Amino acid sequence: MALSFKQIRYFVATAELGQISQAAVALAISQSAVTTAIKELEMTLGVDLFQRMPYGMELTDTGRRFLSHAYEIMAKMEEALSLATPQMEIRGTITVAATYTVLGYFLPYHLGRIRRLFPDLTVKIHEMSREAIEDGLLGRRYDMAVLLTSNLSNLEIASETLLSSTRRLWVCSRHPLLQAREVSFELFVDEPYIMLTVDEAAQTTQKYWPNAASRPNVLLRTSSVEAVRSMVADGQGVTLLSDMVYRPWSLDGKRIERINPSLPIPPMDVGLAWARDAEMTPIQIAFRDYFRQALQIQQGRI
Template structure:
């Protein structure tokens, strides 16, 4: 067993399909298939059930996934460049929205704390409007936000990554076997509308460019509620890959489909007041993220 075996296994487990894992890792599907077969042979257990919808973890696979996350985290820690820089001191006030704080920031905060133990990052979770106002009035130094939602001309932004939006459906849904799934087909399904971080506004914005409207069954601010309702066959939704997980809290499978018509991605990045002189702590924070997302990253647990 080597690092690649574990990395390919985790990618396949999280994305649910060899093809998606191969695309994410920029390698061939055969390389992933071979690695999984070798890993199963060494583990002496079947880790995946191959189905028409993709790759489903077996009980042994779920147990191994927990260990795989620990292995990757240990490797990432061992390969982190440099040592802790105790000379960097100060306090940095950083605002973040709900989605960013829950699904993007935690791993980076851990790395920053290990790298700069004397840099204190004060976090605030707020709505986009309150974050923008806080940056303009200097209540916050920087923010990590959905830059695709920022529209204040007094702010500068750096987009770090774009997370593709896909249609979420329960395992076995008829749309999984359709040749093409567009807004017409989606509009015929009960739709679960996420409302947190202006998700509903964003959703309606791209739906309004079409001849169709979603048949909204429920509006909720809970991503876990959306996940469970979709997994239990009560509706579908369109959300980004950043918040996607293949399993609901009840252990039911969620599949994804790339719509045949364009859906804008969700962009995540930094924001700060335009024209402000960046303090050393602000420059360090910005440089960390620029370095992280301009350098090809190994596939690590989200």
């Protein structure tokens, strides 16, 4: 049986998320498709890549070694697919602003690929708040921005959403809510809440909390994602955050689980922004088109 790129993608998603059900949600496919792909991959390789545990899928030592190769395979495949689209010669400089979350959890990988695809292009990055980015785009201090488009407020700013990251409830691995058939806001409204404050996360949480009469029972407000991760994993509280910043383990090795609340929560949208009245240069067009194609490849649409 031949190894396929689809199997690699499904394996990586399961390895990163720790559960077949969560990998299936992220890939927008059935759980059975993920299970079958992983079984076929293990049969092809003749080794076990995962240990099936009560709380999910844990990589074996062989699985961890294979994961590094899988990342290389995916990166090479993405670069190979990018060659299918003729690239015009791009040289010069583009000044790009980015917010904290985007710079920490989304942009670095793409910056490396852009440098390899356009070796004569210099990308100058500035980490700024959303308000400062909007002001800088209108003042032409920045050519483009990569930020949470769901937070944009200025109608003079044009934007294009590249991906939507689902928000879920984060709890520790032993939390009683994991046994509930349906988790409404009422079930966790009194739980100690660990509030992330960067990138307007606190203001966003207040928007999708069900009503003004019930506000989160905030135990801590912090700009540190790792502090949120550690406190949730330790059972000190819960939080609502997006899949983009999720990691299944805290720094001290405790597991974090995710739950889909019964009340739908708006996703965290990530994308590009620029001044609406600005005419795009060839460099800006190439920058935008890179992200369009890269995200299509990652989401399996190419």
